[in-house]
Amino acid sequence: MIAWNCKYTPVELLGALGGQPLFLNSGAEDFGYAESVAHSSICCHVQAFLQHCRDKKLREAALVNCCDSMRSAYGILKNSGDLDFIFLLDLPHKVGGCSQNILKKELVRLAEEYGKYKNTTFDAVKFRAAFPVASKPLPRENFIAVAGGRVSDSLLAEISARLPLPVADLTCAGTRSLGAPPQGINDFDALMDWYAGELLALTPCMRMRDVSTRRALYNLPGLSGIVYNTVKFCDYYAFEYDSLRKGTKLPLLKIEADYLPVTGGQLSTRLGAFAEHAAFARQAAGKKKSGSGSYVAADCQKSGQRAEKQARPGVDARGDAGVLKIRRGDVGGRNDVSRSLSTRGSGYVAGIDSGSTTTNMVVLTADGSYLGGVTVRTGPRAAVGAAKAFAAVKEKLGVDRAQIDYLVATGYGRNAVPDADQAVTEITCHARGARYINGEVSTVIDIGGQDSKVIGLADDGSVRTFVMNDKCAAGTGRFLELMATTLEMDVAEMSIVGLDWQKDLTISSVCTVFAESEVVSLIADNRTAADIVHGLNKAVALKTAALAGRAAGVPAYMITGGVARNAGVVQELEKKLGQKLIIPAEPELCGALGAALMALDNFK
Amino acid sequence: MGKVVEKFGKTIYKLVPQHPQVVRGLLKAAYKTDGMKTRVVPSRPLLPSKRYLYYLTASGICRGYDNNGAAALVNIFLPCQVLHAMGIEPVVAEGISCYLTGAAVENFFLEIAERNGIPETLCSYHRILIGCIEAGVLPRPALILNTTYACDTNQLSFRRIAEYYDIPQYVVDVPDKSTEDNLRYVADQLREMTAFIERHTGKKLDDEALRQSMLWTQQALESYRTYLDARVTRYLDTCMTSEMMDVLATQVLLGKQEVAKYMAMLAADLARLPEGRRGPRLFWVHVLPNVNEPLRQLLDYNGNVEIVGCDLNTAVLIDVDPTKPYESLARRILESSFNGTIENRVENSYRYACRLNADGIVYFCHWGCRHTLGGSQYAKEYFEQRGLPTLVLDGDGCDRGCSGDGRAAVRLQAFLEQLGYNAGKENRA
Known part of the structure; x- marks a missing residue:
């Protein structure tokens, strides 16, 4: 079967050359594959088309350059290696003048290429037979x-x-x-000329x-x-x-x-x-x-008001900052950052990870031993969060700012941390921290309050590649927090309630605005909280797995960030990836640990 | 953004609803002043050639705001040599929008566009343009001329503006491939476009003036290629805006005597710079988002990072034959890497990134550009398989609301770190 989707596709010609045209116009279950090979902000129909070509294992496609998304899809499909035959018809924008001749030559080119592929020649009888006797009539009544x-x-x-x-x-x-081809014309060239005009x-x-x-x-x-x-x-x-x-x-x-x-x-x-x-x-x-x-x-038309709410880059459609209330211990610690804990040295180095929701700080002794870490709410300003973190370190570890010889700041607020000696992105720091915690890790999945990212590690532990989520809060901790609010539960409860699902619901969108509408509809439909949360967990897992696909992630996978404590998301993500995830005992501290290790490098 | 610019933007915001013509005058005055100031006493370390270019583009934008109904609204890929030969000012969507954003006044025009039913998923350059016209700030042009490539948005926004003002519009239909049939098809349309311009403006094209414009085109292209050759081994302390300005010079302004002069100056400026490199060299794909302050802080006059080229400027640098203007311009259109499928663009970008000794590629996904977005993963895979690390960076060229700010900067800095960039205290000062 040869897939097509645009009405300008010469399906009758494909049929006359022995093809079986298949009109691909249905919705997809998800866009996991399409997002991994294209982009989530291209035409959704084209995403569905890409998805179907892969899911249905189609080997032939005839496309028209009807829009920018379709032009891109052609390049993607052509280079995917999935298809044996693909053709992009160059459709003129104008009607009249030379455009009919331009299109006719495209039809001839298609006949040559597809005929060669199918090892067939143009059959005028089949061509005529492919035209319907009459087009589908409009309803006679209103x-x-x-x-x-x-x-x-x-x-x-x-x-x-x-x-x-x-x-x-x-x-x-x-x-x-x-219309049907005029009688008396059987010459291929003349038929194609008529067909182009039609x-x-x-x-x-x-x-x-x-x-x-x-x-x-x-x-x-x-x-x-x-x-x-x-x-x-x-x-x-x-x-x-x-x-x-x-x-x-x-x-x-x-x-x-x-x-x-x-x-x-x-x-x-x-x-x-x-x-x-x-x-x-x-x-x-x-x-x-x-x-x-x-x-x-x-x-x-009645209201005349624009009611759609679309997520747009840079606009997360969320409320004020809050704290991810995740119950600790649900997923258990499989590795422990305190493995190298030993005696305190005379001086200290530290890493501080200033995130949108929490600020995390890790302190190491000058000889590289792990002293401890803290997590505090960031609050309204990164500097305030940093001050709170220093206070918590003083209280918990007995170390004040003056004793820290080298401080590396990371996270969104890294440039706002007062007196930091260096600012390094959380990508680099998470990579460093993750490989330190577990030497086998090749891919780090970090789902924080504001964003999610997948980092591929090279053999030496450096960053090989990384990808991050779209500019909205889709698939992040913030997304789950907002959904928890909609469901009137806290995030800790949400992290486990989805494990007891009965009916497998699918929530298609991880756009906070669209998903909230879906959740409200499901509540109104008397669905259980467990089923809805399970649907949300799947949606987050799908989005994250697509990110991992883009990063060409390979095992072993480690998950960090607050969402690592969400057992439901972890379970679904493990299913999507087909791999168990390594979860540090303190997943929020991974970035701060990496920063502290970099501080140690520089201090030395 | 400077406080003066910010205050200017707020003033304009208040004035636009009631006094669009006052705003028009203020914008012209601001652009003219900035253009002159940059030419004489620039606030940034610009090469003499760049100072001249800033002046040229600011002057051109000012003429677009002249209320004499003599300008032609065009898209960035329309060859404008015929217009230059006839003394008609081309007003380009991207130029108008970039300058409005530079003056921090784009928000109001975006709001107007959205209020008037323009989808917010449309390219922001065109949303701002539509808002500016429908707010009554940009005067009615005499003509609209556009090609069907490189994007869908051209079809939509120019048609809407033509209908809004009842302006004559000519569209050059561009087939995907460069064949002899297609060359004739496009060249014939360019001839038809000339007749269309003559008919609607009452002006007559002087063939000698067109030949001269083609000569300047050829001179400019030769100088630009010389500049690129020198760029291979030299560091240039520059900024995103500067590279974006070259887009105007390599596209719609090509064919002007002043641009031939600018390109010659640019090549000479580069030749005078010492050889050597400092930090990662980036090749940029698509528009440069000079509205994103954190990105600007990372890239503009950084001293340790440089943008060595942009695919908008290297899309087509083939020779033209002044004795065959229409065929030459048709060939430039058809052989532009932005025409046809994404593979053309990716292959051309890779070629120039290698030629310019780039260490990595930033593939900028301008919100609203489906062609760029759709090809992002293919491009990344293509570049990386050939050894060029690639960052796919989402954002917006001129809508601050979509620019991603801190998120984009995190990605870019991490990418630079991946390329060996050191963002320590000493470099952040």
């Missing part, structure tokens, strides 16, 4: 259009099931209607230069309302939506599809309200059972 960017099959079914009128798919992928005459998608004929879509007889879809991280249709919302008098509902499966509560509410308040309300059918869909509801 209907509602799903318009804008493509929708997955399941989302279309969900919308159809929840609206009282017949639904027509007028999205970019749903308006493919070609493809260019399709109702244009927003990628084309002239989109004026799209207006006809919204003036069809019987059209009673529009559900307008935009695909997450595809910008094309937001522009049309904006002009449509200003120009149409029809009831209009905007949704946003992310091509992931989610529960239908939110969509049900939106479509229900749309049906109740729109002009076609009296035709509404009875209550219908919820199903699955892939969407994020956004705004509605």
